[in-house]
Amino acid sequence: MSPALIRLRSFLLGDGQADRVVPPTGFTVRLTLFTSAAMGFLAVFALALSLATGRLADRWSEALARTATVRISAPEGQMQAQTDAVIEVLRTTPGVVGARVLSVQEQRDLLAPWFGPDLPIDSLPLPQLVELRETGKGYDAEGLRLRLSAEAPGAVLDDHARWRRPLVRAADRLRLLGLVSIVLIGMTTAAMITLSANAALAANAKVIQVLRLVGARDVYIARAFVRRFTGRALQGAAAGTALAMLAVALLPGADTAGGFLTGLGFQGAGWLLPLLIPPLAGIVAFWATRAAAFRTLGEVT
Amino acid sequence: MIELDKVAHSYGGGELLSGISLTLMPGSFHFLTGPSGAGKSTFLKLCYGELMPSAGHVQLFGRDVGAMSRDDVAHARRRIGVVHQDCQFLDHLPLAENVLLPLTVAGQDTGAEADNLIELLSWVGLARQAASRPPELSGGERQRAALARAVIMSPEVILADEPTGNVDWDMSLRLLQLLVELNRMGKTILIATHDLNLIRAAKAQVSARVLRIKDRRIQLAGADL
Numbered sequence A: 001m002s003p004a005l006i007r008l009r010s011f012l013l014g015d016g017q018a019d020r021v022v023p024p025t026g027f028t029v030r031l032t033l034f035t036s037a038a039m040g041f042l043a044v045f046a047l048a049l050s051l052a053t054g055r056l057a058d059r060w061s062e063a064l065a066r067t068a069t070v071r072i073s074a075p076e077g078q079m080q081a082q083t084d085a086v087i088e089v090l091r092t093t094p095g096v097v098g099a100r101v102l103s104v105q106e107q108r109d110l111l112a113p114w115f116g117p118d119l120p121i122d123s124l125p126l127p128q129l130v131e132l133r134e135t136g137k138g139y140d141a142e143g144l145r146l147r148l149s150a151e152a153p154g155a156v157l158d159d160h161a162r163w164r165r166p167l168v169r170a171a172d173r174l175r176l177l178g179l180v181s182i183v184l185i186g187m188t189t190a191a192m193i194t195l196s197a198n199a200a201l202a203a204n205a206k207v208i209q210v211l212r213l214v215g216a217r218d219v220y221i222a223r224a225f226v227r228r229f230t231g232r233a234l235q236g237a238a239a240g241t242a243l244a245m246l247a248v249a250l251l252p253g254a255d256t257a258g259g260f261l262t263g264l265g266f267q268g269a270g271w272l273l274p275l276l277i278p279p280l281a282g283i284v285a286f287w288a289t290r291a292a293a294f295r296t297l298g299e300v301t
Numbered sequence B: 001m002i003e004l005d006k007v008a009h010s011y012g013g014g015e016l017l018s019g020i021s022l023t024l025m026p027g028s029f030h031f032l033t034g035p036s037g038a039g040k041s042t043f044l045k046l047c048y049g050e051l052m053p054s055a056g057h058v059q060l061f062g063r064d065v066g067a068m069s070r071d072d073v074a075h076a077r078r079r080i081g082v083v084h085q086d087c088q089f090l091d092h093l094p095l096a097e098n099v100l101l102p103l104t105v106a107g108q109d110t111g112a113e114a115d116n117l118i119e120l121l122s123w124v125g126l127a128r129q130a131a132s133r134p135p136e137l138s139g140g141e142r143q144r145a146a147l148a149r150a151v152i153m154s155p156e157v158i159l160a161d162e163p164t165g166n167v168d169w170d171m172s173l174r175l176l177q178l179l180v181e182l183n184r185m186g187k188t189i190l191i192a193t194h195d196l197n198l199i200r201a202a203k204a205q206v207s208a209r210v211l212r213i214k215d216r217r218i219q220l221a222g223a224d225l
């Protein structure tokens, strides 16, 4: 084992005698346990929200990026000219990254589900389809329509998926809010633990004085407090996380009722993510208590 | 071992002590006397780095306290046994663990000291009270326990602040006896007390120097003591 691992192990397992020098810090430590459990619980839901909205935003924006098409219906002789005009218009439209004329075979594939593979597509007056890809920001649909009607009277812009654009933006915003909530939960946990640790340190001023008198170093005194608060934060966050994960797992899965609510959960490897919450709470508690302890110990001489 | 050079101290108001120069030589035995409020406890606190001088220098084992880190001070204190005036203990731990505390905080294996501890506790007459908690003990018992804790690390210097403050005369003599024995083992001893009878009793057994705090300064007491 590396020295760092050995230190971590001895920190977690503790040194019974060293822990006993600080009397039980009952109330403040129970507060830490409760706070961490509640925060762990909330963090799981914030994480689930963030992951679910993230998935939704990805799915929708992918659909969005692919589904806009220009349909050109023109008499036989003008088809090629109008198609070229449409391509030229799209090439110079801000917000459109690419445009591609669908081949006869691709059009046949699109129609196959309805008419079967043997459709004599060449003899039918089918419109020509042009698929366009847009940037994340999108293009000005009204402007594009106007230009198309001027350059190619037979062209119709079909952007039926565009109504989802504001939803994607909302979903992205929700994902961000979820992440911000997790950060806020972490900071709140740190603040609560700092307050509890300060209270415990203040209540033990005499103990600290006695330990100093007999030659205890600051790290020794700090460690007794840090270990206690870190342990309780770990336990609390683990309990809160477990409860919340159970609650998420038990969310009713009604597929017919709508995608978003039933999508609120973890999928596959996503279930491993909330398991990071307890160790993170432990790390937050460790640094919060350590900072509080050294600050207090630095004030008393 | 402990050296004060033109040391002054004030708690914020006027100077309580000033121009104090003193060297505690290894194996010496000192008494520090003076009326209550003269600054005896303050002087002892300067000697183990609990208080910093407002002027002058205090050297512990050859190093200036002002230049030492907090960890260095902690390490120096392990070489100085202190019997505090108000015998500070951890009330939630039994006496035995309180006496072992200097070893515990130094990260030493206290289990290995079990035999020493029993011997030490019987030496101060507290073998039966090993499992009691400090608040359950009498003032004299606590003072003896404080002495036991002060010597458990086998320190080179023992500073005792009114070690006989709460005890009757017989017990005072017994505690003095313990300190005299420690001095015969080579320890440097400094006892602050206002009890002149105790000093007279000690002078019959060891060659002790008697210092007196007067008008903020330290002077050697006359032959009347």
Ligand SMILES: Nc1ncnc2c1ncn2[C@@H]1O[C@H](COP(=O)(O)OP(=O)(O)O)[C@@H](O)[C@H]1O
Residues within 6 Å of the ligand: B011, B016, B034, B035, B036, B037, B038, B039, B040, B041, B042, B043
């Ligand atoms: N922490 C402190 N803050 C302010 N004044 C103090 C403090 N400790 C002691 N004093 C004052 O310093 C004077 C000397 O105290 P002390 O050293 O305890 O004297 P002694 O031990 O000789 O009785 C007293 O007047 C006391 O009130």
Ligand SMILES: [Mg+2]
Residues within 6 Å of the ligand: B040, B041, B042, B085, B161, B162
């Ligand atoms: Mg005093």
